[in-house]
Amino acid sequence: MRRSRHKAWALALLAVPGLALAQAGDNAASADTPPADDALFELIGEPASAEPASAATAAAAESPAAAPAAAPEAAQAVEPLEVIPLPGKPAELPPAPAEKRAPRTIEEVVVTARRTAESQQDVPIAISAMSSDDLRREAINSPQDLQGRVPSLLVGAGSQMRNTETPTIRGQGAQFGASPGVVIYLGEVPLPSDPVANYQGGAGKFFDLGNVQVLKGSQGTLFGRNTTGGALLLEPQKPQEGFSGLLRAGAMSLSGEGGLNGQTYEAVLNAPIAGDTLLARAGGQIYRRDGFTHDVVTGKDYDSKNYWTARLGLLWRASERVENYLMGYWSDSDDHGTATVIERINREGLNRAIPGAVGLGVLATILPGIDLTQVANLGCLTLNVFGPSRNCGQDIVDEQAARDVRHVQLSGDPNDVLQTGAVVDKFSFRLSDALTLVNIASWSRLEHSYRWDLDGSRAALNEFINPQDVLQADVKTVTEELQLQGEALDGRLDFVAGGYYETTDAAGWIVAKSLIFVDVDQRYEQEKTSFAPFVQGSYDLGGLSDSLSGLSLTLGARHTTDDTRVNASIRQLALGLVPLVDKDFSATVRNSEWTWTVGLDYKLDNQLVYGKISRGYKTGGVAPIAVNPDHYTYEPEYVTNYELGQKADFELGGVPLRLNTAIYYTDYTGLQKAGIDAYVDPSNPSPVPQLGQAIFNVGSAWVAGFEMDLTLQASENLTLLGTYGYTEAEYEEFRFGYNGATPQLDCTGQEITRGNTVDFACIPFQDIPKHQFSLSGRYRLPLDESLGEMEASMTYAYTARKYSGQSSPPEAEPGAWLPSVGLLNASLGWSRIFGSSLSAQLFGTNLTNELYRISNSNQWNLTYFQSSIWSEPRVIGLNLSYEWGR
Numbered sequence: 001m002r003r004s005r006h007k008a009w010a011l012a013l014l015a016v017p018g019l020a021l022a023q024a025g026d027n028a029a030s031a032d033t034p035p036a037d038d039a040l041f042e043l044i045g046e047p048a049s050a051e052p053a054s055a056a057t058a059a060a061a062e063s064p065a066a067a068p069a070a071a072p073e074a075a076q077a078v079e080p081l082e083v084i085p086l087p088g089k090p091a092e093l094p095p096a097p098a099e100k101r102a103p104r105t106i107e108e109v110v111v112t113a114r115r116t117a118e119s120q121q122d123v124p125i126a127i128s129a130m131s132s133d134d135l136r137r138e139a140i141n142s143p144q145d146l147q148g149r150v151p152s153l154l155v156g157a158g159s160q161m162r163n164t165e166t167p168t169i170r171g172q173g174a175q176f177g178a179s180p181g182v183v184i185y186l187g188e189v190p191l192p193s194d195p196v197a198n199y200q201g202g203a204g205k206f207f208d209l210g211n212v213q214v215l216k217g218s219q220g221t222l223f224g225r226n227t228t229g230g231a232l233l234l235e236p237q238k239p240q241e242g243f244s245g246l247l248r249a250g251a252m253s254l255s256g257e258g259g260l261n262g263q264t265y266e267a268v269l270n271a272p273i274a275g276d277t278l279l280a281r282a283g284g285q286i287y288r289r290d291g292f293t294h295d296v297v298t299g300k301d302y303d304s305k306n307y308w309t310a311r312l313g314l315l316w317r318a319s320e321r322v323e324n325y326l327m328g329y330w331s332d333s334d335d336h337g338t339a340t341v342i343e344r345i346n347r348e349g350l351n352r353a354i355p356g357a358v359g360l361g362v363l364a365t366i367l368p369g370i371d372l373t374q375v376a377n378l379g380c381l382t383l384n385v386f387g388p389s390r391n392c393g394q395d396i397v398d399e400q401a402a403r404d405v406r407h408v409q410l411s412g413d414p415n416d417v418l419q420t421g422a423v424v425d426k427f428s429f430r431l432s433d434a435l436t437l438v439n440i441a442s443w444s445r446l447e448h449s450y451r452w453d454l455d456g457s458r459a460a461l462n463e464f465i466n467p468q469d470v471l472q473a474d475v476k477t478v479t480e481e482l483q484l485q486g487e488a489l490d491g492r493l494d495f496v497a498g499g500y501y502e503t504t505d506a507a508g509w510i511v512a513k514s515l516i517f518v519d520v521d522q523r524y525e526q527e528k529t530s531f532a533p534f535v536q537g538s539y540d541l542g543g544l545s546d547s548l549s550g551l552s553l554t555l556g557a558r559h560t561t562d563d564t565r566v567n568a569s570i571r572q573l574a575l576g577l578v579p580l581v582d583k584d585f586s587a588t589v590r591n592s593e594w595t596w597t598v599g600l601d602y603k604l605d606n607q608l609v610y611g612k613i614s615r616g617y618k619t620g621g622v623a624p625i626a627v628n629p630d631h632y633t634y635e636p637e638y639v640t641n642y643e644l645g646q647k648a649d650f651e652l653g654g655v656p657l658r659l660n661t662a663i664y665y666t667d668y669t670g671l672q673k674a675g676i677d678a679y680v681d682p683s684n685p686s687p688v689p690q691l692g693q694a695i696f697n698v699g700s701a702w703v704a705g706f707e708m709d710l711t712l713q714a715s716e717n718l719t720l721l722g723t724y725g726y727t728e729a730e731y732e733e734f735r736f737g738y739n740g741a742t743p744q745l746d747c748t749g750q751e752i753t754r755g756n757t758v759d760f761a762c763i764p765f766q767d768i769p770k771h772q773f774s775l776s777g778r779y780r781l782p783l784d785e786s787l788g789e790m791e792a793s794m795t796y797a798y799t800a801r802k803y804s805g806q807s808s809p810p811e812a813e814p815g816a817w818l819p820s821v822g823l824l825n826a827s828l829g830w831s832r833i834f835g836s837s838l839s840a841q842l843f844g845t846n847l848t849n850e851l852y853r854i855s856n857s858n859q860w861n862l863t864y865f866q867s868s869i870w871s872e873p874r875v876i877g878l879n880l881s882y883e884w885g886r
Helices: 002-029 036-044 055-062 064-077 132-137 347-357 372-376 378-386 394-402
Strands: 127-131 153-156 166-169 182-186 209-216 230-236 244-254 262-274 278-289 293-295 305-317 322-335 341-345 415-430 435-453 462-464 473-488 493-514 518-540 551-574 578-604 607-618 637-652 655-669 672-679 690-697 699-713 718-737 757-759 771-781 789-799 821-831 838-845 853-856 865-870 875-884
Touching (some): 132 209, 132 821, 341 394, 347 372, 347 378, 551 690, 578 690, 672 718, 690 718
Parallel strands (some): 182 230
Antiparallel strands (some): 127 209, 244 262, 278 305, 305 322, 322 415, 341 865, 415 435, 435 462, 435 473, 462 493, 473 493, 493 518, 518 551, 551 578, 578 607, 607 637, 699 718, 771 789, 789 821, 821 838, 838 875, 853 865
């Protein structure tokens, strides 16, 4: 009943935006009031022109941003007429022909959401896109920088290291050890990802991009593999005709650090190798920035950034019908790792867990009403001896509290070393005017090594120590995708058919220390293959009846088969002597599922109204660090997404507006959640439980919301933008067998012991802020062309509070609520300074220097502490560029 009620609520609201906007567009189109600028020209008279349309008008029609620069040249081209009156006859001039001024328009954004280039406004999918100019203007260099700017998109560490930058769309993202629900693509190929942690690709992903596209909701067919939440498409800049290039250098200063704390260097060269047949584009970026958190003992600075990336692209136009784009890149990141800050220690949990880890958990129940684990105080004694501590860690917490969060004392000597690269080839052969064959092949590599102090203290409560600097993830992926794109039925049917194949070999070795005295050694080897044929087509129903012209039906289907094979081993040793876990296992999983898309859209002039239903699927798999044989594997996760939306370009009082809205309802089943895994082997006489982590299919949920993108071209020089996202979500069922070492509070209000079922249906939905919005203004200063072009930009982005815990109620997970935050960013750019090839940009991020937690450890009931990762401080920077041939 509850699910039906929410579906009805969502579908009823879906009809409102489209109807209202269609009416607004009709009213604006029929308005008789001329724009303010046009009225002014009617009052004073328009200047005569030698031609009906000036060069400036043509340039403005092609690129609105170029119009102001071209206008002065056009004015100089119109020379005044010298008129000599004839004797006895008054001078009369013929009426000057009215010059057609280019109307103010909003920049067109080209996207590839349906695997072909088309206007964002023509695609019946909820998309937010940012051009290369947007990325430069907003100083966006990583996924984290998108935070708050895109409705329903959340980018965070997800209780992992700062650089993880896990994207979540409409509440669907990644669980530790499971496949991501939002896949990041570069050049239409998925970035390599860590099978245990949630890294996708590495640093430098946003260097020299043509645009960024955020596809929201299950894509079902064309980007169907695991994209239950959506996809992040990064389109690299391709080689262009002509010789051009860019040199850029920048410096930045971090608040509280003093002086210059970072430098960036970029170089891009675009060059024809053989006329317009073979073109090349090569570029590289070096990024160095000091850390802003310091170790009070070693002096080491954490939270630094230190990477370089290089990319080479070759575009070969073999003929009018054959084109091939070959792109390769490599990135190398080596920084000082993440600073976490200890805030609390769960002493009661430690007192229960330490005896449980050595087989003395029965002390908690041996006497009615008396918990001998607390009386014996064994956990605190262990912390006092090995911490070292005087009072069960309270002195450790007090020492940190006396410092600010930018100064810590860590025991794990953190670092983060990540190398990743790929070779991507896209071949296109136009078989005929109506058919094109496309093949996309890739090879990619990801190598990740790190040390990470999760508890953020001088005690080894939980840390990845990695003494030999081994690879926690070594991933090699090969993909192959063959497509046939075309038109049929007199151009009324557009279709894409093809097949996708992917194979991944991964291995990793994790060396950690837990609960102060337990040494952990985990190793795995994983092989995954995926094969998926697919087809999708959109048919203009005007082919059936003229009255249906403009109404299109979209149908698509994809059949995915995923095979996963894992060999894993787990060793846990207490005090270097007592074996707690010594296990090897192998497991194989095959999932084979259909996903699909059904949609209707109606296009009338500059307005699009659409509705669609899509089915998404995220593969099951093997949990490489599980210990219970019943939990080695887990089942797939499914979503069904219902969405209605509209996209409209229209004028209101002569002011161009673009308004895109969507309202959606997502039905979630087979929900995958990471949780504690514990096991006592009945064939082993030792009562010591083995501890690990597994992925559980816990039940079902729903997510519903509204999204809006608004652009207003207030004048030729002023652009205003606004975004808003509203999201509601609820677990309908969230149950699994609990195997933790200590009792867990659940929605019954009772503490549930190991071997029983916990119920978490009442907890807040993970990683969903109820409100997100951003407001931006861009103003191009009316300078004389000889001075260059100057533009000022400011953005305020707000994200409401969100719950980061995944399997515990707020009262049992301190710090799980992450606070709301509003960030103010600004930039001032001056291009073509005094008519030269030089440009400068002054920018600032987090201008009000907000200090807030971006991640919570969520380890209160696992390794018995609470720690946080804190935000970046204010950054002020200056970039200087030299461009030629643009």
